[in-house]
Amino acid sequence: MELQTNLRRIILAELLVPLALFIFGAYHGVMQTIYMSGVIRATSVAGISYYEGLTAHGVINAIVLTTFFAVAFGYTVISQQLKSQVSIAGATLSLVLMLSGAVMAAVMIFLGKASVLYTFYPPLMAHPLFYVGLALFIVGSWVPLWTWIPVYLRWRKENRGRKTPMGVVGILATFTVWQMATVPVAVEVLVQLLPWSLGWTHGINVMMSRTLFWFFGHPLVYFWLLPTYVMYYTMLPKLAGGKLFSDFAGRFTFMALILLSCPLGLHHQFADPGISTTSKGIQGVLTLLVAIPSLLTAFTLAASLEYAARQRGGKGLFGWWSKLPYFNPENWLFPYLFCGLLIFLFGGITGIVNASYSMNNVVHNTAWIPAHFHLTVGGPIFLGILGGSLLIVTGLMKKPVVSGTMAMIVPYVWMVGTFIFSYGLFMGGLRGEPRRTNLGLTYMNPASPSYRPDWWVPAHMGMVGGCIMGLAVLLYFIVLIRSLAAAPDAAASQAPFALPTSEPYHDEDVPAVRNFTPWVVAAVLLCAAAYYVPIRDIAKNGITTAPGFRPDSPAAVDTTH
Amino acid sequence: MSINVFEKRAFLVAVASVAVSLALIAYATWGMGINVPTCIPLGSKPFEQASVTKHEGKNYEVHYVARMWAFEPSVLRVPTGSTLDMYAVTKDVTHGFLIAGTNVNLMLVPGAVANSRVHFDKPGIYTIVCHEYCGRNHQNMNARIEVSDQIADYSVEGLPADEGMKLLDAKGCLACHSVDGSVGVGPTFKGAWGAPVTLADGSTRTLDAALFLQKVRHPDTIAVQGYPPVMPDLPLTDDEISQIEAYLEGLQK
Numbered sequence: 001m002e003l004q005t006n007l008r009r010i011i012l013a014e015l016l017v018p019l020a021l022f023i024f025g026a027y028h029g030v031m032q033t034i035y036m037s038g039v040i041r042a043t044s045v046a047g048i049s050y051y052e053g054l055t056a057h058g059v060i061n062a063i064v065l066t067t068f069f070a071v072a073f074g075y076t077v078i079s080q081q082l083k084s085q086v087s088i089a090g091a092t093l094s095l096v097l098m099l100s101g102a103v104m105a106a107v108m109i110f111l112g113k114a115s116v117l118y119t120f121y122p123p124l125m126a127h128p129l130f131y132v133g134l135a136l137f138i139v140g141s142w143v144p145l146w147t148w149i150p151v152y153l154r155w156r157k158e159n160r161g162r163k164t165p166m167g168v169v170g171i172l173a174t175f176t177v178w179q180m181a182t183v184p185v186a187v188e189v190l191v192q193l194l195p196w197s198l199g200w201t202h203g204i205n206v207m208m209s210r211t212l213f214w215f216f217g218h219p220l221v222y223f224w225l226l227p228t229y230v231m232y233y234t235m236l237p238k239l240a241g242g243k244l245f246s247d248f249a250g251r252f253t254f255m256a257l258i259l260l261s262c263p264l265g266l267h268h269q270f271a272d273p274g275i276s277t278t279s280k281g282i283q284g285v286l287t288l289l290v291a292i293p294s295l296l297t298a299f300t301l302a303a304s305l306e307y308a309a310r311q312r313g314g315k316g317l318f319g320w321w322s323k324l325p326y327f328n329p330e331n332w333l334f335p336y337l338f339c340g341l342l343i344f345l346f347g348g349i350t351g352i353v354n355a356s357y358s359m360n361n362v363v364h365n366t367a368w369i370p371a372h373f374h375l376t377v378g379g380p381i382f383l384g385i386l387g388g389s390l391l392i393v394t395g396l397m398k399k400p401v402v403s404g405t406m407a408m409i410v411p412y413v414w415m416v417g418t419f420i421f422s423y424g425l426f427m428g429g430l431r432g433e434p435r436r437t438n439l440g441l442t443y444m445n446p447a448s449p450s451y452r453p454d455w456w457v458p459a460h461m462g463m464v465g466g467c468i469m470g471l472a473v474l475l476y477f478i479v480l481i482r483s484l485a486a487a488p489d490a491a492a493s494q495a496p497f498a499l500p501t502s503e504p505y506h507d508e509d510v511p512a513v514r515n516f517t518p519w520v521v522a523a524v525l526l527c528a529a530a531y532y533v534p535i536r537d538i539a540k541n542g543i544t545t546a547p548g549f550r551p552d553s554p555a556a557v558d559t560t561h
Numbered sequence: 562m563s564i565n566v567f568e569k570r571a572f573l574v575a576v577a578s579v580a581v582s583l584a585l586i587a588y589a590t591w592g593m594g595i596n597v598p599t600c601i602p603l604g605s606k607p608f609e610q611a612s613v614t615k616h617e618g619k620n621y622e623v624h625y626v627a628r629m630w631a632f633e634p635s636v637l638r639v640p641t642g643s644t645l646d647m648y649a650v651t652k653d654v655t656h657g658f659l660i661a662g663t664n665v666n667l668m669l670v671p672g673a674v675a676n677s678r679v680h681f682d683k684p685g686i687y688t689i690v691c692h693e694y695c696g697r698n699h700q701n702m703n704a705r706i707e708v709s710d711q712i713a714d715y716s717v718e719g720l721p722a723d724e725g726m727k728l729l730d731a732k733g734c735l736a737c738h739s740v741d742g743s744v745g746v747g748p749t750f751k752g753a754w755g756a757p758v759t760l761a762d763g764s765t766r767t768l769d770a771a772l773f774l775q776k777v778r779h780p781d782t783i784a785v786q787g788y789p790p791v792m793p794d795l796p797l798t799d800d801e802i803s804q805i806e807a808y809l810e811g812l813q814k
Binding site (some may be wrong): 360 | 628653655667674
């Protein structure tokens, strides 16, 4: 079925505008690695300071690009797989709110009024419009789910007994997680930060705001990941030339992530004061339970790839690995998903270190952390977004991909870059190198008393990797721009655009994973149980502070006039 | 159709590996005694002054104060084999407190006290890194702990109290007031802070910030019993007075 024309336009805007912003996000990523190696020893380059660039890199890449992609991909999947019309008014409202919010926040960042990083920890205080922008963006991203639910319920009524298409299950899971996770951060922004930055309130409970932020901050990473999981479960087996090994595994994984994505944000606060070790320990255990759907996913995807490879003539215990379509320009999307999986293997393993309670002491807030999450959000998620965007943009505009070979190379270049980058930062992190720090001025400066020669090799590996990652992004934009500029593909314009969709190999029928309600109810209860005590402790201790601080001065901000 | 047998096994392997991981974490926590920071009950307000206190043997209690963009004390020297109980607070924004090469890794959040313990059995220079973005000069924010075989006791730099001692000397206070308990023209500072003092009019007051300020700003309005009223007017700034107070507070211990 062809998408509604207006919806097609909205989806294209939701993919292309963030990609344009991403040019700045990627530039500031590469620049940071150069600053951190000490090759650039400056507070700013071209009028933009290191910390403004760092804020832009985080906000654009981790919030704007990821959320817009989830919304655009969600609309594509829902309307195609349910073969239904969705509310154009809702989609327009969502686009307008999200775009205006993103632009408002970006302008404040580039004016230097919001160098507070994407975690915007108070009492560092940004311009009120930065917080307004974030709030608009979050509220805008809520709208799609509200308009999809009636469409989904209608489909269920008209298709009694049929399984909901896997992609729809995944997208609804994605936005259910997002809905649960963003309520606390919206409270933080609207109740704590905005009135405080406007001078209406003077004290803020900083521990409370950190806790509300991380209630959101970890499910945020599952929200990033889930659209890629949708691609892995619904598209990868098809692209590999086979079937999805287990239908149950996909449905179970999506439901398990609804249950387990929220009640574990405290593992980002293992090093915080003001929270008891018991509360931290409970959420630490819940954190590790995510390994169960993750390992089941690893098994199912490997089994699906093996099935595909054997269909293509693969033999032997390991020999079948050679039969997958690694370098086929016609099938350029496969390496985006496959390289993402390879990277994710290391992202998952290293994540166990941060998540493992007291082991976090060794790596907390060091360069280890960005090394880890560039193998998760910077690996499968980012490659999924690049590949998925190119697929949908060219598909909806009926354009050819120019060229398939170059598009196919991008994920390999990216993978080499991220491995070098992350290896360097892992090494540095274990030696105490802090994250989010303009190292070149002090720790990477032989003239400074703070010079740390043992961080030289890690920081320089970070730079080499970062530049290779930058090269991959450059190649991607060459492909994207050439494809957009190309004449429409005559053959493609005959058939409606459709996402590749895999068939199940084992189509198990397990009723427990076919209904959202019990999983959502259990998730809410589990969140309440995991967060009741720490929130109560923090509220009772009343850890408040005086007005905020601007990043450029140790004198408190006077908001009284 | 039922679930494939290999998939069931994969599921069991996943559950088993989580169980093994949890068991290892439990062992690290209780068996090896490596824990994460806990919640210190905030009956009183967080301390405001950095200080070092020597306890029995090579045990020290160190109170660190972080601010944009420095730690107090900036340098701490201790003998090899020392055990340090670290308490740290922030005066402004959230800071990080990582001692590179150890398991000490804390967040310093406004209003709360962070705590950890560290034992140094290898000599060397350990960097304390602020690892949370805290504004423009975040990359400048560090301190160090020097662990050495060559010293028998601790020494420290960059405490406001050190500045207090320098001021007492520079402003001439030490001409009349000793810091070691010996008798001079005026009463000794040793153990005086927070202790009762009998004034010339027979009343008893406690030496606190209010009394101290009055004596410095208007020396002729108060005299201590048994001492001549010869205290001169001293041009001290508020900052200097608070640095001296910090030092005097330390002298009572």
